[in-house]
Structures are given as C-alpha cells and as structure tokens.
Ligand code: SF4
C-alpha cells in the first residue's frame with residue numbers, strides 16, 4: 001500500500017468514523033508506512049484530539065470576494081441579476097454585497113460592463129499542518145464559526161496531499177456536497193456505520209453518493225451488539241464487503257472520552273485494525289483487477 | 292394569532308443522542324409541530340412513524356450547467372471562466388464539481404450551455420399520532436443547498452402550526468456548524484445543545500455555542516452519557532455558568548437506549564422506568580417552564 005487516498009465517511013454523525021480513521025492511521029504508521037492524515041470535517045475537526053499533532057504552520061484559508069468601486073458603479077443591476085447566489089443587491093444609489101452568500105465564482109467581476117468590480121479576499125477559516133504521534137503527517141482545516149461554506153476549506157486541505165503516502169481522509173458527516181467534495185478523488189471509501197435503523201438509513205444514502213462517484217466501498221460496523229438483520233440483508237443484497245466489526249464496549253467509549261487511541265489503550269483490538277488494513281488492500285486489489 | 296415558539300435541538304458533533312432526545316421530547320410535548328431539519332440524514336421519521344403523508348412537495352436546488360456537444364465549438368472560454376475545474380478537456384461538465392454559478396452559460400458565445408434548475412429533494416408533511424404534524428425532508432444524495440431546504444422545512448412547519456392552531460415547533464437540527472445549522476437556528480427562541488463528556492464533545496460544544504451566540508439565540512445544555520466521564524461533565528457545567536447558558540440536565544449512559552434505537556422506539560416507550568427516561572422527563576419539565584418565559 002503506497003500513495004493512495006482512503007476516505008472515511010459515515011452518513012450519520014457519531015458512528016465512530018474519526019475513531020476508526022485515527023486508529024488505522026496509527027496502525028499503518030506503526031507498521032512503517034508513510035502516513036498522512038487529513039481532517040476534512042472542517043466544521044468539527046476532531047482528529048487532532050487523538051493524534052496530538054505538534055502544529056508548525058498555520059495559514060489562513062481565503063476565498064475570493066468581489067470589491068465594488070461605488071464611484072464607477074452605474075447601478076445597472078447586471079451583476080445582481082446574474083449572481084446565482086443572491087449575494088449582490090443593486091439599490092438606486094449603490095450595490096451591496098452579502099459576503100456570506102458569495103461563492104467566489106467571479107462572474108460579477110467579469111460581467112460588470114463598467115469594470116467597477118475587482119477581486120478581493122476574505123478569510124473564512126484556516127489550515128494547520130504538523131507532525132502527529134508516530135510521525136504521522138497531519139493536516140486539518142477549521143471553518144470559522146458563523147461561516148456557512150465548508151467547501152473552499154476542504155479544497156484547501158486537499159491541496160496539501162503528500163506524494164508517496166497513504167492518505168487517510170476524514171470526511172464530514174452527512175451525504176451532501178461537502179462529502180462529495182471530500183471523497184471525490186478517493187481510491188476507496190470506508191463507510192463506518194452502526195447497527196441501528198438510523199445507521200442503516202443514513203448508510204444507504206451515503207453509499208449511493210459514493211456509488212454515483214464510482215468508488216469502491218467497504219463497510220465498518222461499529223458498536224456491534226448482536227446482529228441487526230436488516231443491515232446484514234442490505235449489505236448482502238448490495239454486495240458490500242464488511243472490512244471490520246467492532247463490538248459495543250464501554251472500554252472503547254471510555255478510551256474515546258479520554259482522547260486515547262483504542263489500539264494503544266486496548267491492545268486486544270490491534271488484530272482488528274490489521275484485518276481492516278488487509279481488507280482495504282484486498283478491496284483495492286479487486287477493483288484494480290476489474291479495470 | 293398566538294405567537295409561535297420554535298425550539299431547536301442541535302449537537303455540534305454528530306451522534307451525541309440528539310435525535311433520540313428529540314424523539315423522546317416530541318412524545319411529551321402536546322400541541323406541536325415537529326420539523327426534522329437534519330435534511331442530509333433525516334432520522335426522526337424512523338422513530339415518529341408518521342401515520343400518513345398528507346402532502347409531498349418538490350425541492351429544486353440551484354442550477355447546474357450542461358454542455359450541448361452539437362453546439363459546442365470547443366473555443367475553451369467556459370474552461371477559462373469556471374473557477375471550480377468542473378469542465379473537462381473534452382468539454383463535459385462534472386455535475387458534482389459544478390457549483391452552479393452560470394459563468395460558462397453567460398460567457399459561451401455559441402450558446403452551447405444549458406443552465407437549468409433540477410430536482411434536489413423532497414419534503415413531506417405528515418400526520419403523527421395525537422393529531423400532530425411532522426415535516427421532514429430528503430435531499431437527493433450528494434445534492435447541494437441543504438440550507439435552503441432547511442428554510443423550506445421550517446416555513447412549512449410554521450404554516451402547519453398556524454393551520455392546526457398550535458404555537459410550538461420542535462426542530463431536530465443537523466450536526467455541524469455550517470450552512471444547514473445556521474438555517475436551523477436563526478430566529479428560534481431556544482437552542483438545546485446535546486453533548487457528551489468527551490474531549491471532542493467539549494471542543495464541538497464551544498463551537499456550537501459560539502454559533503448560537505453569534506445569532507443571538509438563547510442556549511441550553513444537556514449532557515448525555517454524563518457518567519462516562521464525570522470530570523468533563525463538571526467542566527461542561529462550569530462552562531455553562533461562565534457562558535450564561537441554561538443547564539437543563541444530564542442523562543446517564545444507558546444500554547437500553549441502543550436497544551430502543553434498534554427497534555426504532557423512544558427510550559420513554561422502551562424502558563419508561565430506567566434512569567435515563569427519568570432524566571428526560573425532568574428535562575421536559577424544565578423546558579416547559581423556560582418556554583413559557585421566552
Ligand atoms: S463572485 Fe459570484 S457569487 Fe460572489 S457576488 Fe460575484 S457573482 Fe455572486
């Protein structure tokens with residue numbers, strides 16, 4: 001395994017996606033692999049709590065925003081009419097921008113007939129990079145509170161990819177656009193689910209997102225506490241391979257609540273993570289054969 | 292007309308038991324409309340089990356561009372103006388990368404770009420037992436604009452409240468602090484944050500509270516599974532006092548909750564006598580008083 005993107009997604013929040021991702025990152029690094037961990041859950045990044053990186057660079061993540069030269073603006077309304085995100089409003093005396101609504105597409109800059117709009121910048125969050133335990137290369141992005149758009153920060157995190165590394169990518173929960181942006185270039189998507197009707201419901205949506213993108217998918221069942229037959233049936237019917245099963249164990253919950261890695265605190269689980277790594281390798285091998 | 296009060300349950304971090312609590316509380320409140328605003332991953336309908344879908348509405352999201360190969364002259368203008376690298380060298384547009392800004396459409400001199408809205412999801416108005424109303428939505432997988440869909444669900448909930456003559460709306464919000472969360476909390480009367488005593492719980496709690504304060508929404512806190520780490524629970528209570536939040540209560544770790552989830556039941560129905568059920572009823576009593584005042 002070298003140079004690949006393994007994305008961890010979940011549909012439903014709180015299924016243990018980050019837990020599995022950070023433990024696998026640690027396991028791989030411990031097994032002498034070059035590992036990079038990228039936290040794309042920029043609304044609530046949590047990976048750092050477990051991987052404890054020493055941050056050495058912090059850069060602002062910026063998006064383009066238009067700057068309107070009110071002296072040149074003739075209030076023709078061309079920009080506000082064409083902006084698809086209602087970020088501009090032309091009043092009889094000036095043109096107003098609502099920066100939180102702007103997607104930074106640049107249309108208004110190009111379309112203004114008077115050349116009254118030029119490009120400015122706005123900070124919406126930041127990216128931090130450093131070295132985590134076991135020499136894991138660590139990157140995460142953090143969205144400023146009150147900012148609605150995670151997309152540009154996710155993009156910025158992904159620009160930090162290191163070559164010749166196994167890149168573990170922690171996706172945001174949910175099934176909408178930020179998830180798509182995150183798993184877009186994944187070589188394999190690991191879906192972490194829990195054996196409940198909620199877990200299954202959200203898993204189905206998340207799987208269809210990944211399938212639409214043509215990604216190989218593997219499943220991790222977390223907090224197993226007796227079989228949940230509807231999940232088993234769903235996985236069988238859709239030929240989705242189970243890569244790992246972790247039981248419901250209060251010791252794991254405790255470990256989590258202390259910000260500790262499972263495989264460090266509870267070595268009996270090391271085998272499971274080895275199996276996970278092997279199964280991910282297999283899944284990739286299979287998809288390569290098919291191609 | 293009486294004044295309609297809206298209460299939203301949020302969590303910052305996912306999986307803290309937000310939906311389970313929303314399900315349990317909704318069975319306690321009388322005369323309410325319930326809105327599931329976790330449109331990415333709606334779950335509440337699995338617990339509430341609506342009796343009948345009264346109305347289904349379509350939600351159209353933003354527009355997406357598509358190039359008509361017959362008309363395209365391969366001049367390359369669209370690729371130049373698109374900031375999202377959505378247009379490939381052979382002039383096809385990847386719908387997942389397209390942000391829907393329309394730059395390619397407005398600047399294509401061959402008028403080869405088709406730019407139109409498309410279906411992005413549905414929302415449903417349902418009846419639930421006790422003559423209540425329940426509104427929930429489903430965004431099509433991978434779609435954008437969840438904030439707008441949240442706004443649509445909340446609007447619909449308000450209309451239903453007026454129609455059925457009730458003055459309370461309970462909203463189950465999405466996880467995170469981004470666009471759909473902002474749409475869920477703005478203008479509500481009370482935000483109830485459900486958290487758990489873990490380092491990530493604390494980290495995410497602070498971020499969601501910053502957000503509710505940013506939008507000037509009165510905020511209350513529930514600590515779920517408080518006994519997995521009493522130390523962090525104490526820290527959270529202290530934080531509550533410092534930030535002027537209302538401390539609503541704490542719910543103990545209860546294995547019956549997972550079992551109840553498996554059967555898609557609320558803990559109150561599944562194990563009414565367990566300690567967790569008792570805490571939830573206490574939380575309800577407090578909420579009732581607080582809502583009188585807001
Ligand atoms: S950059 Fe795009 S989104 Fe922003 S105001 Fe201009 S047209 Fe609207």
Ligand code: SF4
Pocket residue numbers: 355356369372373374375376377378384388389390391392393394395396
């Ligand atoms: S609509 Fe905007 S984002 Fe979509 S392809 Fe055209 S220029 Fe790119």
